[in-house]
Structures are given as C-alpha cells and as structure tokens.
Amino acid sequence: xxxxxEVIWGLATSHVPSIGAAMDRGKTEDPNWKDLFDxxxxxxxxxxxxxxxxxxxxYNDHANGLDLDIVPTFGIxxxxxYRVADEGYGPRQVPDVIGDPDLxxxxxxSLVDENFDLTVFQELEVDHGLTxxxxxxxxxxxxxxxCPVVPILVNVIQYPQPTAARCYxxxxxxxxxxxxxxxxxxxxxxxxxGMSHQLAGARxxxxxPEFDAxxxxxxxxxxxxxxxxxxxxxxxxxxxxxxxxxxxxxxxxAMADEVTKVHSHYFLPASNTAAGIALFDNRAPQPA
Amino acid sequence: xxxxxEVIWGLATSHVPSIGAAMDRGKTEDPNWKDLFDxxxxxxxxxxxxxxxxxxxxYNDHANGLDLDIVPTFGIxxxxxYRVADEGYGPRQVPDVIGDPDLxxxxxxSLVDENFDLTVFQELEVDHGLTxxxxxxxxxxxxxxxCPVVPILVNVIQYPQPTAARCYxxxxxxxxxxxxxxxxxxxxxxxxxGMSHQLAGARxxxxxPEFDAxxxxxxxxxxxxxxxxxxxxxxxxxxxxxxxxxxxxxxxxAMADEVTKVHSHYFLPASNTAAGIALFDNRAPQPA
Amino acid sequence: MTTAVAVAPPSPPIKGSPMSTNETGxxxxxxxxxxxxxxxxxxxxxxxxxxMSFRSAENRERFSADEAxxxxxxxxxxxxxxxVLDRDWTAMIDLGGxxxxxxxxxxxDGRSMQYLGGVFTGMTEEEFLAELRxxxxxx
Amino acid sequence: MTTAVAVAPPSPPIKGSPMSTNETGxxxxxxxxxxxxxxxxxxxxxxxxxxMSFRSAENRERFSADEAxxxxxxxxxxxxxxxVLDRDWTAMIDLGGxxxxxxxxxxxDGRSMQYLGGVFTGMTEEEFLAELRxxxxxx
Ligand SMILES: [Fe+3]
Ligand SMILES: [Fe+3]
Numbered sequence: 114x115x116x117x118x119e120v121i122w123g124l125a126t127s128h129v130p131s132i133g134a135a136m137d138r139g140k141t142e143d144p145n146w147k148d149l150f151d152x153x154x155x156x157x158x159x160x161x162x163x164x165x166x167x168x169x170x171x172y173n174d175h176a177n178g179l180d181l182d183i184v185p186t187f188g189i190x191x192x193x194x195y196r197v198a199d200e201g202y203g204p205r206q207v208p209d210v211i212g213d214p215d216l217x218x219x220x221x222x223s224l225v226d227e228n229f230d231l232t233v234f235q236e237l238e239v240d241h242g243l244t245x246x247x248x249x250x251x252x253x254x255x256x257x258x259x260c261p262v263v264p265i266l267v268n269v270i271q272y273p274q275p276t277a278a279r280c281y282x283x284x285x286x287x288x289x290x291x292x293x294x295x296x297x298x299x300x301x302x303x304x305x306x307g308m309s310h311q312l313a314g315a316r317x318x319x320x321x322p323e324f325d326a327x328x329x330x331x332x333x334x335x336x337x338x339x340x341x342x343x344x345x346x347x348x349x350x351x352x353x354x355x356x357x358x359x360x361x362x363x364x365x366x367a368m369a370d371e372v373t374k375v376h377s378h379y380f381l382p383a384s385n386t387a388a389g390i391a392l393f394d395n396r397a398p399q400p401a
Numbered sequence: 402x403x404x405x406x407e408v409i410w411g412l413a414t415s416h417v418p419s420i421g422a423a424m425d426r427g428k429t430e431d432p433n434w435k436d437l438f439d440x441x442x443x444x445x446x447x448x449x450x451x452x453x454x455x456x457x458x459x460y461n462d463h464a465n466g467l468d469l470d471i472v473p474t475f476g477i478x479x480x481x482x483y484r485v486a487d488e489g490y491g492p493r494q495v496p497d498v499i500g501d502p503d504l505x506x507x508x509x510x511s512l513v514d515e516n517f518d519l520t521v522f523q524e525l526e527v528d529h530g531l532t533x534x535x536x537x538x539x540x541x542x543x544x545x546x547x548c549p550v551v552p553i554l555v556n557v558i559q560y561p562q563p564t565a566a567r568c569y570x571x572x573x574x575x576x577x578x579x580x581x582x583x584x585x586x587x588x589x590x591x592x593x594x595g596m597s598h599q600l601a602g603a604r605x606x607x608x609x610p611e612f613d614a615x616x617x618x619x620x621x622x623x624x625x626x627x628x629x630x631x632x633x634x635x636x637x638x639x640x641x642x643x644x645x646x647x648x649x650x651x652x653x654x655a656m657a658d659e660v661t662k663v664h665s666h667y668f669l670p671a672s673n674t675a676a677g678i679a680l681f682d683n684r685a686p687q688p689a
Numbered sequence: 690m691t692t693a694v695a696v697a698p699p700s701p702p703i704k705g706s707p708m709s710t711n712e713t714g715x716x717x718x719x720x721x722x723x724x725x726x727x728x729x730x731x732x733x734x735x736x737x738x739x740x741m742s743f744r745s746a747e748n749r750e751r752f753s754a755d756e757a758x759x760x761x762x763x764x765x766x767x768x769x770x771x772x773v774l775d776r777d778w779t780a781m782i783d784l785g786g787x788x789x790x791x792x793x794x795x796x797x798d799g800r801s802m803q804y805l806g807g808v809f810t811g812m813t814e815e816e817f818l819a820e821l822r823x824x825x826x827x828x
Numbered sequence: 829m830t831t832a833v834a835v836a837p838p839s840p841p842i843k844g845s846p847m848s849t850n851e852t853g854x855x856x857x858x859x860x861x862x863x864x865x866x867x868x869x870x871x872x873x874x875x876x877x878x879x880m881s882f883r884s885a886e887n888r889e890r891f892s893a894d895e896a897x898x899x900x901x902x903x904x905x906x907x908x909x910x911x912v913l914d915r916d917w918t919a920m921i922d923l924g925g926x927x928x929x930x931x932x933x934x935x936x937d938g939r940s941m942q943y944l945g946g947v948f949t950g951m952t953e954e955e956f957l958a959e960l961r962x963x964x965x966x967x
Contacts, residue, residue, distance in 0.1 A: 184520065186520065198883070200932075225562075233472040234470070272863055312941060313930075464740070468737075469741075489793050505866075560724055605809040606821055636719050637719045637722075
C-alpha cells in the first residue's frame with residue numbers, strides 16, 4: 114500500500130555553537146543561560162510527544178564540512194551516515210547523524226524536476242549548524258537522535274546568497290516533494306540560524322530586537338512578506354550573519370499556509386546573537 | 402563610458418577526448434580522422450576572423466576535476482587560472498586556461514538573482530570536456546588560448562541531470578546576464594558534448610544519425626522543441642552519454658532567436674561517438 | 690514557435706544481449722542502458738573514488754604493486770574488489786562504477802573504450818570497432 | 829496575502845568607528861558591515877584554506893611550531909602572513925578572511941567571539957559583552 118508523507122511540524126531555531134557548548138558543559142542553569150533553556154522547555158515537551166519518522170534540517174556549514182573552493186547555493190545530503198565534524202576542538206560528544214538516502218533521493222529528483230539546481234553531497238560532515246538544532250529539539254539523545262535526518266545546505270556566507278524569495282520557493286517545492294513521497298512517513302522540518310547578529314566590522318555586536326519580533330510574528334502569519342526582503346534589507350536589519358534567517362523560510366515554505374504556533378521564545382545574547390525558537394504544528398485545521 | 406557585452410557567436414562541438422588525442426599526436430591526416438578535421442576547417446577559418454574578448458565554455462567534467470562526493474547541477478568557475486587536469490596519462494600539452502573572474506562574478510550574481518542555484522568553483526582543474534572544444538576552435542594556440550574563459554559546468558553524468566528545458570532557460574538567463582555586463586566586450590560561447598553515443602551496457606556503441614541530424618537542424622531553427630525532450634527520450638534517442646547534448650541548449654539559449662548558421666559538419670565515429678560541430682553567427686539581422 | 694520533435698516510440702529490448710548489465714535503472718527504463726542514478730552512485734562511491742585516484746602516477750604504482758591491498762584501503766565491497774581483480778568490466782558497472790571512472794582502470798591496462806564496448810556487447814574489439822565504423826549500433 | 833514588511837531606511841554611518849574594516853562590499857552598502865562577496869572570497873581563498881586547516885590538531889601543532897613557514901606553505905600573500913603573525917584580526921577580515929575561518933585562529937589563542945567583537949569595535953571584551961547583555965549594539 115502506497116502511503117503519503119506528511120510534514121507534522123516545523124521548528125525554527127538558532128544554531129549558535131555556544132548553545133550546544135552550554136549544554137555539553139552542563140551550564141544550562143547558569144544565570145546567563147537559564148532563561149534560554151527555560152524558554153525551550155515547552156517546545157521540547159511538545160516535540161517529545163510528536164516524534165516524526167524522519168527530520169529535514171535546513172542549515173549552513175561554517176568552515177567545517179565545506180571549504181570555500183566549492184560554494185553551492187543549495188545542497189542536499191544523500192548519505193546514510195553523517196559524521197559530526199571536528200570544528201577544531203574535537204567533535205561534539207553527540208551521536209552521529211543517520212541519513213535517509215531514499216527520501217533524500219526522492220527529494221532531489223523532485224526538486225531538480227522543479228528547477229532547483231541542487232548540489233548532491235554523497236559525503237558530508239555536519240557541524241554545529243545541524244547538531245545544535247538537534248540538541249535544541251532533543252537535549253538528551255542518548256546513543257542516537259530520535260530519527261534519521263536529511264540535511265539541506267544553504268549558502269548564507271558568501272554573496273550572492275539565494276534570495277529570500279528563492280528560499281521560500283524552495284520550501285514550497287520541498288513541501289510538494291514530501292507530499293509526493295509514496296511512503297507513509299511523518300516528517301519534522303527544522304529551519305535554523307539567526308536571529309539578528311553581526312560578527313565582524315565596526316557594526317559587530319549589532320542586534321535588532323524589533324526586527325526579530327517582526328520576523329517571529331510574520332514567519333507564522335505572513336512568510337511571503339519576509340520572502341520579499343532583499344539581501345541588503347536583510348543584512349542591514351538583521352546583520353551580516355543574521356541573513357541566515359532566510360533558512361527559516363525554507364522550513365516555513367514546506368508547511369501549510371495556515372499553521373498553529375505551539376510555542377516561541379526570544380533570548381539574547383547567546384554568544385553575539387539574538388536567539389529565537391518558534392515551533393509550529395502543521396496539522397492545524399485549514400480554514401473553510 | 403559603460404559599454405555593452407555582446408555574444409558574437411556560438412559554437413556547438415563534441416568534446417570527445419580522442420579528438421584532442423588525434424590532434425596532440427598529429428593524426429589529423431589519418432584516414433580515420435581526416436574527414437572530421439576537414440569538416441572543422443571552414444569553422445576554424447571563420448572563427449580566426451572573429452576573435453572574441455572572452456569565451457564561455459559550457460561543459461562537464463569526467464572524473465578529473467570533480468569527484469562524486471559533491472555533484473553540482475550547475476557550476477561556474479570564478480578563478481583567474483584553471484590548470485589543465487592530468488586525466489591519468491599526464492596533462493594534455495596545451496596551455497592552461499586563463500579566467501575572467503570579473504565576468505564570472507557578474508554572471509554568477511545575475512544568474513543567482515534569476516533563481517539559478519549555481520555552485521561557485523574558486524578552484525578547478527579543467528579536463529578534455531573544456532580543452533578539446535578549445536582545440537576544435539583553435540588547433541594551434543601556441544602559448545595561450547585566444548582569450549580568457551569562463552567555465553560553466555553541468556551535471557550530465559549522474560541522474561537526475563537538469564532537464565533540457567532547464568538548460569535552455571539557463572542559457573536564456575545567461576544571455577540576459579551577458580547583455581547586462583557593463584563592459585564593452587565581445588563574447589563567444591561554446592556548448593559542448595555529444596552527439597549520440599553510449600559507452601556501457603548491452604547497447605554500448607549505440608549511435609543515432611537520424612536523431613543527430615534532427616538535433617543539428619533544430620538547434621539552429623527551433624531549440625525550444627529540443628528543450629521539450631525528457632531525460633528518458635534523450636537517453637533513448639541519443640544514448641546514455643548522448644544526453645550531454647543538453648549543454649548545447651545552454652549555448653543556444655544565450656543567443657538570439659534568429660541566428661545565422663556559418664557551418665556545420667557531422668562525422669562518425671570519433672572513438673565511440675558521433676561527432677558534430679555547428680557554428681552560429683549571433684549578429685544576424687533580426688527579422689523586421 | 691515550438692514544434693513537437695518526433696522521437697521514436699520506446700525500442701523493444703535488444704535481443705540476445707550477452708551481458709548482465711542492469712537493463713533498467715532508477716526512474717528511467719531504456720533497455721540495454723545502465724542509468725547512473727543516485728542509488729547506483731551510492732553503491733559505487735568507494736569504487737569510483739578508487740578509480741579516480743588513478744589520475745596520479747604514484748597511486749597507479751601503489752595499486753599495481755598490490756591491487757587487493759589498494760582496494761582494501763578504499764574500503765571496497767568484496768564483490769567490487771573481485772570485479773577489479775578479475776577485470777570484470779560488466780560487474781564493475783553493475784556494482785556502481787561510472788564508465789568514466791572505470792575507463793581509468795582500462796587505460797592503465799592499455800585497453801581502449803572500443804575494447805570495453807566489445808566486452809559489454811559480447812564482441813571482439815575489432816568487431817565492435819567495425820560496427821562503429823559502419824555507422825554505429827542501433828537498438 | 830502578502831503585506832509589505834516595514835524596514836527602516838538605510839542607517840547613517842556609525843560615528844567614530846575606530847577600525848578600518850571595509851565599510852562597503854560588493855554590490856551592497858551597509859555601513860560598518862564587511863560583505864563577504866566573490867571578490868573578497870577570491871582575495872581570501874588561501875588565507876581561509878589555511879584557517880580551515882586548523883580543524884586538525886596536527887595542523888595546529890605544525891602552525892604553532894613555525895607560523896611563518898605554515899603561512900608560506902599555504903602561499904599566503906605577505907600582508908596576510910603579517911596579519912596572521914600580528915593577530916591583526918581587522919586586517920585578516922580586510923584581506924579576505926571570513927569571520928568563521930578567522931575565528932578558528934582566535935579559538936587556538938583562547939580568544940572568544942566577544943573578544944573579536946571588542947577588537948572590531950574598539951572596546952575591551954568586557955565592554956563589548958556588556959553591550960551585548962544590554963540588548964546588543966544598534967547602528
Ligand atoms: Fe550559522
Ligand atoms: Fe562528455
């Protein structure tokens with residue numbers, strides 16, 4: 114019996130390495146961190162009761178899995194196993210990531226047929242951009258993450274990044290690709306990165322809570338409005354590294370037009386970054 | 402004074418390694434090869450009188466510059482220098498390829514803004530897929546090829562290849578990108594590969610002259626019809642390796658709707674391949 | 690203006706194909722035609738990596754000195770190693786080898802693409818070449 | 829339905845920026861904000877390759893044993909080598925370093941991203957951290 118794959122939830126979350134480090138070093142009760150992790154708790158509880166069969170993590174690499182000699186705009190992993198990268202101080206002590214090559218190849222074929230020019234990664238080491246969001250979702254994975262993962266990579270580091278509109282369109286095509294997968298699986302999708310921050314230059318330390326509040330609201334209610342922002346607007350309003358928020362639009366595009374917000378939380382600073390989390394239930398009743 | 406860049410010609414040509422080898426070993430008068438090289442002569446004479454400022458070569462790599470761990474659908478080189486790859490028997494004794502990073506980055510930015518998800522190659526060794534077409538154009542380059550080159554790479558080896566329609570659309574966007582380059586330069590564009598051939602399987606040795614004749618005609622007069630062919634039709638009619646003919650559509654898409662054929666020639670076999678050449682003048686008067 | 694391109698209906702399977710290269714692949718079905726798709730490429734990844742390493746003379750020498758050990762270094766599956774040691778070109782393709790990669794081993798052995806074509810089709814190199822010179826094979 | 833998102837007009841340049849990181853980059857113009865564009869990445873390619881090599885402990889040790897020799901091995905430009913030897917973080921960014929790559933050297937030195945932020949903005953690490961904790965810098 115052929116089934117139908119379904120996105121059951123979408124999770125937007127920052128992937129700042131220091132969030133992982135705070136967990137790895139048992140500092141989650143530290144006064145500088147407690148509010149962040151308290152803010153994660155409701156999302157984690159809901160997620161623990163809604164475990165998908167497979168997760169798609171939209172993220173970017175940070176000089177760990179990829180070099181700058183080859184910079185793909187969009188990539189997808191098709192491996193059955195992704196090792197956790199050594200970012201320069203030993204790999205994080207978290208489980209390696211198990212892949213789902215069948216789903217990866219289905220998504221690849223669907224997306225290439227929809228004119229998305231993906232780069233295929235048959236080998237890939239995953240860095241904090243992917244593993245920190247898994248930790249935000251599942252703080253104590255034990256020997257294994259809750260389910261297999263399909264990594265989707267986005268160039269957010271080197272101009273020209275894909276436009277916000279292109280990311281949103283990719284998400285919409287990804288949603289169609291998931292729904293056309295003839296297997297009866299549930300899918301969680303994670304859009305990672307952000308929120309506003311800038312690491313270098315005279316404007317280093319830039320954070321924009323007003324913009325972030327707007328983004329947290331509209332990613333729920335009006336993602337198409339966010340998709341209309343230009344690179345320059347994003348960098349000006351969210352900082353040169355905050356532009357990575359475009360990855361949230363891929364997650365959001367794969368979901369229904371109307372979704373139910375389960376929980377969101379905003380915290381700063383996580384390292385030099387404003388950290389946000391937003392969890393959406395995709396199985397909300399559609400308006401009549 | 403800002404200028405306007407202009408595509409002055411398009412050259413479609415096979416890139417079979419044995420064509421390069423026949424030239425490198427002085428076998429062009431050999432009875433098995435003479436008709437091929439005689440067929441190149443009128444194109445070469447015209448091209449020698451129409452030297453562009455820069456060339457764009459659309460090609461694919463064959464296990465020399467790229468490994469299969471990363472398979473980009475479309476790539477573009479942005480380097481100032483591309484070394485000739487050692488394909489396993491020493492590099493071809495031809496000049497290294499000089500790049501044009503400014504044009505590369507202009508094309509990249511334009512094409513990403515037009516929703517083509519290119520992969521950027523800052524380092525790249527180029528194999529026969531790129532150097533044989535340069536030799537077809539310029540048999541005796543001396544110390545240097547006639548002009549700098551921008552390489553555009555296409556995945557034609559691993560399914561799913563980009564569709565023919567996507568390649569044609571990329572070519573059309575490439576034409577717009579060239580015309581928006583604010584420098585007064587002339588551009589030659591090469592679409593490489595084909596024609597019909599199949600290297601492996603029980604159907605190895607497959608060649609389809611009727612299909613090739615149709616393709617040679619319609620690449621001139623009706624490329625959109627070729628762009629409508631599916632991967633399966635292309636592989637069935639042109640062979641599993643003949644699908645690389647889709648790269649001709651990128652060249653053709655960058656040219657005007659109406660072009661003048663300068664010369665074409667068809668020859669077989671070059672190694673296991675039907676070899677074609679077709680040269681088009683892009684400065685034909687447009688219909689009123 | 691676009692006109693429809695006339696392409697022939699699907700060909701019937703080629704009769705009497707003597708070799709076992711997989712007749713269909715992935716989402717496509719073209720008889721006698723291996724399709725190098727994602728699953729094939731996954732299967733052949735380590736084999737193809739090894740074959741690509743033959744670009745360098747040093748690696749070619751190391752391989753020639755101890756072929757099995759070199760295969761082990763690249764973590765080939767046992768049947769892939771056997772196919773390489775036996776120069777079973779059809780098996781290499783079946784086991785995920787890409788023809789462009791497999792050809793690098795053939796070149797080391799002094800074999801031509803026409804020789805490989807003969808192997809894939811159950812002919813001698815001369816017979817295969819004669820068919821190419823007569824206008825290529827149909828099917 | 830899509831509504832326009834209100835974003836602020838371009839900000840005026842930040843006054844009194846003490847450092848010389850390039851104020852504009854590529855096609856974009858955001859004051860105080862280096863844009864890591866294609867030309868920057870070309871300029872920084874060898875520097876970034878070297879910085880990425882610090883993922884491995886063996887490479888970190890080789891670098892520490894003779895920093896200049898290690899820079900030469902990666903064919904850095906003289907001014908890039910000087911910036912590395914001097915730990916001139918602003919110059920590294922100006923010379924094409926990506927902050928994610930430059931940070932790997934900072935980590936080797938036991939420096940935090942807040943320390944780097946202080947350098948880029950002419951503050952001590954403590955001052956910079958205090959501004960972050962107060963809600964981040966505007967501009
Ligand atoms: Fe990031
Ligand atoms: Fe080719």
